Amino acid sequence: MKKKVVIALGGNALGSNLKEQMAAVKSTAKAIVDLIEEGNEVVISHGNGPQVGMINIAMSELHKNNPKYSLCPMSVCVAMSQAYIGYDLQNALREELLTRNIDKNVSTIITQVEVDPTDKAFENPTKPIGSFMTREEADLAIKNGKKVVEDAGRGYREVVASPKPVGIIEIETIKSLVDIGQVVIACGGGGIPVIKKGNHLKGVSAVIDKDFASCTLAKELNADCLIILTAVEKVAINFGKPNEKWLHNITVNEISRYAKEGHFAPGSMLPKVEAAIDFASSKEGRYSLITLLEKAKDGIAGTTGTIIK
Ligand code: ADP
Numbered sequence: 605m606k607k608k609v610v611i612a613l614g615g616n617a618l619g620s621n622l623k624e625q626m627a628a629v630k631s632t633a634k635a636i637v638d639l640i641e642e643g644n645e646v647v648i649s650h651g652n653g654p655q656v657g658m659i660n661i662a663m664s665e666l667h668k669n670n671p672k673y674s675l676c677p678m679s680v681c682v683a684m685s686q687a688y689i690g691y692d693l694q695n696a697l698r699e700e701l702l703t704r705n706i707d708k709n710v711s712t713i714i715t716q717v718e719v720d721p722t723d724k725a726f727e728n729p730t731k732p733i734g735s736f737m738t739r740e741e742a743d744l745a746i747k748n749g750k751k752v753v754e755d756a757g758r759g760y761r762e763v764v765a766s767p768k769p770v771g772i773i774e775i776e777t778i779k780s781l782v783d784i785g786q787v788v789i790a791c792g793g794g795g796i797p798v799i800k801k802g803n804h805l806k807g808v809s810a811v812i813d814k815d816f817a818s819c820t821l822a823k824e825l826n827a828d829c830l831i832i833l834t835a836v837e838k839v840a841i842n843f844g845k846p847n848e849k850w851l852h853n854i855t856v857n858e859i860s861r862y863a864k865e866g867h868f869a870p871g872s873m874l875p876k877v878e879a880a881i882d883f884a885s886s887k888e889g890r891y892s893l894i895t896l897l898e899k900a901k902d903g904i905a906g907t908t909g910t911i912i913k
Pocket residue numbers: 613614615616651833834835836838839840841842843867868869871872873874
């Protein structure tokens with residue numbers, strides 16, 4: 605059966621530098637076009653950890669070496685990462701579609717995601733970003749209003765908040781393109797975090813989790829399925845322990861109970877499971893799938909992955 609799916613790509617779909625990304629997007633494109641070939645309507649989002657880190661370091665080194673170039677805000681770094689990843693990914697998809705004689709345009713939407721300035725996450729920033737700093741650089745950053753933490757003896761790093769997405773600014777544009785059958789890449793890196801100030805959108809120094817942004821995107825597009833593609837074929841309880849058990853078909857209630865019991869790591873699997881639960885419980889008939897990139901086709905056929913209904 606043909607479905608509307610939002611695919612959230614994890615780090616392994618993109619690699620961690622320019623060369624790796626060029627190679628990785630080729631196999632990523634194959635896995636995605638497999639789903640398009642079966643008639644599914646596909647919208648793609650992705651993470652950007654290594655890429656935004658690279659851009660952030662490059663821009664701060666530039667500023668250090670030549671102060672005439674001012675520091676680049678995190679929101680601008682996210683925008684740059686969306687364009688750089690989207691460029692490689694849309695071209696790999698275009699090539700794969702043409703190879704299979706599928707006539708579809710692919711485009712990347714620079715996407716802003718609204719966050720709530722009163723989100724509790726702003727009171728307790730936890731997400732490390734950018735390069736390591738010396739004590740002196742850290743002091744300067746603190747003077748400039750940044751929150752800095754000492755990172756396990758390796759130096760100082762800026763930490764930013766990870767607020768929840770409230771809405772997608774460019775959602776109508778994304779909808780219009782999806783409705784006429786085009787392939788869209790949106791909400792890269794969780795989206796550029798912005799707050800509304802009257803008519804003005806102000807970029808904020810924060811990182812939105814791509815799994816949560818993808819869930820918002822899937823809900824707003826009224827998708828049937830949220831597919832989170834990552835480095836494991838299934839989600840496990842007792843992960844990495846002798847009594848590890850892989851989950852295949854599971855209900856929202858059951859997996860919510862496992863989440864409460866602490867089976868999913870906070871920085872990696874927990875946001876995926878929470879996003880999957882949120883989407884699957886948002887409307888009758890919606891479900892989520894967490895699996896490996898290479899297993900996307902089998903996962904949507906129901907033969908593997910963790911399927912949350
Ligand atoms: P992505 O780049 O796709 O977001 P992450 O590294 O953030 O990937 O999250 C996926 C990782 O989560 C897996 O590779 C796995 O090592 C880890 N993980 C933590 N807890 C679990 C669990 N309970 N079941 C499966 N994987 C888990």
